[in-house]
Amino acid sequence: MGETPENGRETADLRRSAGMTEDGINGWFVREVLPLEAALMQFLRRSWPNKSDIDDLAQEVYARVYEAAREKIPQPVKPFVFTIARNLLIDRVRHEQVVPIEAVADLETLGVAVDAPGPDRNVMAQDELRRLQAALEKLPPRCREVVVLGRIEGLSGKEISQRLGIGASTVSEHLATGMNTLADLLFGDEAEHGRKP
Amino acid sequence: MNTHLPNAKEIRERAADWLQRRNFWNWSEADQAELDAWLAQSPSHMTAYLRVQAAWENTGRLTALRSIRPAQRPAPKSRRVLPLLMGVAAAAAIAAVVGSSSLSAWFGPDVKTYATKVGGHEILKLADGSEIELNTDTVLRTSMQPHERKVWLERGEAYFQVKHDEKRPFVVLAGNDRVIDLGTKFTVRREPHRLQVAVMEGRVQLQSKTASGKEHSVALARGDVVVSAGGVLPVVKKSETQLEKDVAWRSGELVFEGATLADAAREFNRYNTDKIVVAGTGVAGLTIGGKFAKNDIAAFAELAQHVLGLRVERAGNIIVITR
Numbered sequence: 173m174g175e176t177p178e179n180g181r182e183t184a185d186l187r188r189s190a191g192m193t194e195d196g197i198n199g200w201f202v203r204e205v206l207p208l209e210a211a212l213m214q215f216l217r218r219s220w221p222n223k224s225d226i227d228d229l230a231q232e233v234y235a236r237v238y239e240a241a242r243e244k245i246p247q248p249v250k251p252f253v254f255t256i257a258r259n260l261l262i263d264r265v266r267h268e269q270v271v272p273i274e275a276v277a278d279l280e281t282l283g284v285a286v287d288a289p290g291p292d293r294n295v296m297a298q299d300e301l302r303r304l305q306a307a308l309e310k311l312p313p314r315c316r317e318v319v320v321l322g323r324i325e326g327l328s329g330k331e332i333s334q335r336l337g338i339g340a341s342t343v344s345e346h347l348a349t350g351m352n353t354l355a356d357l358l359f360g361d362e363a364e365h366g367r368k369p
Numbered sequence: 370m371n372t373h374l375p376n377a378k379e380i381r382e383r384a385a386d387w388l389q390r391r392n393f394w395n396w397s398e399a400d401q402a403e404l405d406a407w408l409a410q411s412p413s414h415m416t417a418y419l420r421v422q423a424a425w426e427n428t429g430r431l432t433a434l435r436s437i438r439p440a441q442r443p444a445p446k447s448r449r450v451l452p453l454l455m456g457v458a459a460a461a462a463i464a465a466v467v468g469s470s471s472l473s474a475w476f477g478p479d480v481k482t483y484a485t486k487v488g489g490h491e492i493l494k495l496a497d498g499s500e501i502e503l504n505t506d507t508v509l510r511t512s513m514q515p516h517e518r519k520v521w522l523e524r525g526e527a528y529f530q531v532k533h534d535e536k537r538p539f540v541v542l543a544g545n546d547r548v549i550d551l552g553t554k555f556t557v558r559r560e561p562h563r564l565q566v567a568v569m570e571g572r573v574q575l576q577s578k579t580a581s582g583k584e585h586s587v588a589l590a591r592g593d594v595v596v597s598a599g600g601v602l603p604v605v606k607k608s609e610t611q612l613e614k615d616v617a618w619r620s621g622e623l624v625f626e627g628a629t630l631a632d633a634a635r636e637f638n639r640y641n642t643d644k645i646v647v648a649g650t651g652v653a654g655l656t657i658g659g660k661f662a663k664n665d666i667a668a669f670a671e672l673a674q675h676v677l678g679l680r681v682e683r684a685g686n687i688i689v690i691t692r
Contacts, residue, residue, distance in 0.1 A: 195579045201416065202423045209420075231377035234416035264374075304428060322393060323428055325480075326521070329393035340394075347389035352381050355424035 197241050204249045205237055209359040211250075212257060217361075219261055229264075233257045307357035311350055318346035319354075375413040383407075384417040388425060391582055404582065422582070426544070484508045485525070488640045488664055490621065499539065502528040504558075504618050505640045505663075526558035528619060533571070545578035546597050555589075556616060567594040569612055577602055623661045630655045630677075630690070633669065641666055642686060649691040652679065 212233060216226050236256050237246075246252035308316060321327045321335060333343045387404050390396065408415045485491050485503045493501040496513065503509065507525025512518070515537070520529075522543040531539045533552035541548040543559045546566075553571030557564065566575055568589045576586045577597045587602045589595060592612065595604045607615070614624040623640075625633050631653035634645040640663040647653045655677055661668050666688065673679045673690050682689045 195583075198415075198419055198579070201419055206420060206423055225374065227377035227381075228374040231375050231380060231413055231417065234420070235375065235412040238412040238416050308428075319428075323425075329389070332393075343393070344386065344389055347393060348382060348385035351385040351388055351421050351425050354428060355381070355385075355421045358424045358427055359420065 197238070197245070200241065200245055201234075201238055205234065205253060206359050208250060208253055210361040212253060213361040215254065215257060216261075220264075225264075229257075229260060233260055236260065303358060307354050310357060311353055315346045315350045315353075318343055319350035322347060375411075377417070380413050380417045381421065384414065385421045387418060388421055388582075392425075401582075401584075418582075479514065480510055480512045482508070482510045487642050490618070497534070497537075498532040500530045502530075502619060504528070522557055522559050524559055526556060526618075528554070528556045528616060530554045547576040549574040549576070551588075562598055564597040565594065566597070567607070567612060567615060568592065569616070575602065617660075618663060621663055623663050624659075625661075626658045627656050628658070629653060630657060630673070633657055634690070637661075637663075637666055637669055640664060643688060644686060645669070645688045645690060647690050652690065652692055655679075 209230065212230055213226060216229050217223065220226065220229065233253065233256050237253055240246060240252075240256070308319070311319060317336065318332055321332045322329070327335065329340060329343050329347070333340050336343075387407065390400070391404065408418055483491065483493055483501075483503060485505060485507045487506045489503070489505055489507075491503045493503065493511075495501065495511070495518075497518065499518070501509070501511075501520065504526035507527060508523040509525075509527060510521040510523065512520075518537055518539045520527075520539075520541045522541055529539075529541065529550070531550040531553055533539070533550060539550035541550075541557050543557060543564050546564050548555070548557055548566055551572040551574060553573050554569040555571075555573050556567045556569070558566075564577075566573065566589065568591055570591055572591075573589050574586065575589055575595060575597065576584060578584055585602050587595060587604060589604065592606050592608070593604050594607050594612075594615075595602050614626065617624040618640075623633075623636055625636075628636075631647050634647045638644050643666055645666065657672060657677070659672065670681045670688060670690070674681045680691045682691070
């Protein structure tokens with residue numbers, strides 16, 4: 173663990189965003205934007221015909237929201253996120269020839285869809301434990317074992333590798349897969365949607 | 370606009386790979402620089418990393434719950450607050466998830482778990498001569514190895530009196546924060562998204578990881594109080610008498626001086642299964658002072674009623690204070 177002061181980097185971050193440090197924006201993104209993911213995914217699924225694009229679209233919405241937040245933190249956040257999503261879909265329809273014609277007609281309804289209630293993550297706190305548990309359950313057995321050793325027992329990658337007698341790169345793969353699957357299960361709408369991670 | 374969407378799958382895999390490398394393997398400053406460069410390349414990278422990291426942090430709650438299971442002091446059945454009941458249920462559920470193998474196998478033979486209930490207070494004497502005092506509703510685990518002493522503060526607050534040993538560092542881990550003893554008495558209080566460290570004697574080093582994985586470090590001396598939230602580490606100097614008030618819980622007391630009613634209520638609520646709710650305009654901001662037994666909600670309610678002229682009503686285990 174280094175103890176080097178990071179003043180140089182801090183100054184750079186401050187310059188990038190007037191009034192808000194990068195850590196500030198990051199904290200805001202985690203607190204305010206990520207909890208909207210399930211609602212955002214449902215909105216995208218309803219509005220976009222090509223289901224294999226959904227993750228990519230969500231990722232692009234995040235990037236645009238984050239980029240905008242560097243200038244100014246948008247308030248309130250939910251309408252802002254959905255406006256970005258809506259504009260992104262309109263852009264895609266205009267620029268992408270592969271989108272079926274009927275998607276264009278659907279665009280008319282997008283404004284309405286924005287107001288449709290998504291799952292309210294503010295009342296999710298109680299639900300969260302169950303969600304976490306369900307998420308762990310859904311990991312493949314070996315992957316779960318690695319995640320439990322790493323997360324709960326606090327073993328290092330090397331120790332996990334020794335304990336289970338598997339290679340370091342396999343441990344890494346399990347950990348990365350576990351982390352991503354947990355993120356999808358915690359933030360996304362897989363639970364409602366029944367999509368396999 | 371971009372004509373190509375980001376490939377979310379690829380970026381997310383990369384982000385998760387960074388996160389696991391950073392958390393589980395040797396991590397150098399060169400690695401950190403490489404990660405910083407990757408994050409700076411595109412907001413897609415940054416947001417994917419924040420997303421997977423936030424999810425991973427979230428799973429830390431499971432740790433806290435599960436660690437109650439093999440506790441030497443089992444979680445009390447008398448807890449009346451709903452989230453805690455759910456917690457116990459979830460802990461049992463997680464135990465089932467992990468499978469039939471003995472739970473202690475997951476923790477290693479030397480890891481011991483200690484828990485206090487709401488209103489509880491326990492003193493833990495360690496074999497090395499150090500002492501840990503657990504405040505109300507606290508869960509921690511210890512691992513005393515020949516080369517290192519580790520304590521995971523899962524939740525709550527503890528007062529540490531550490532027998533310093535340079536060859537055997539004493540480290541308190543709490544989420545993204547590490548408190549390293551440099552010969553000392555100090556308290557660590559952990560709440561969701563917030564950690565407070567106060568040094569009563571000697572020195573400690575506090576290391577904190579931010580949401581984007583950067584590390585901040587600050588050296589604290591006697592009288593320093595720092596609150597770590599999101600990696601920012603502002604240090605406040607407190608006088609000896611102020612510090613004593615902060616650890617009045619060690620003698621079963623709560624001491625307030627110019628505290629708002631809301632803050633005082635929050636403190637009482639930490640120690641009691643009866644909960645105080647402060648409601649109505651201008652009520653929460655009223656200030657009070659005084660010394661109370663930590664479980665003497667009645668005295669607090671009386672003060673609100675007779676000194677501040679507020680209305681006090683009880684509904685089940687909820688005490689509502691209004692104008």
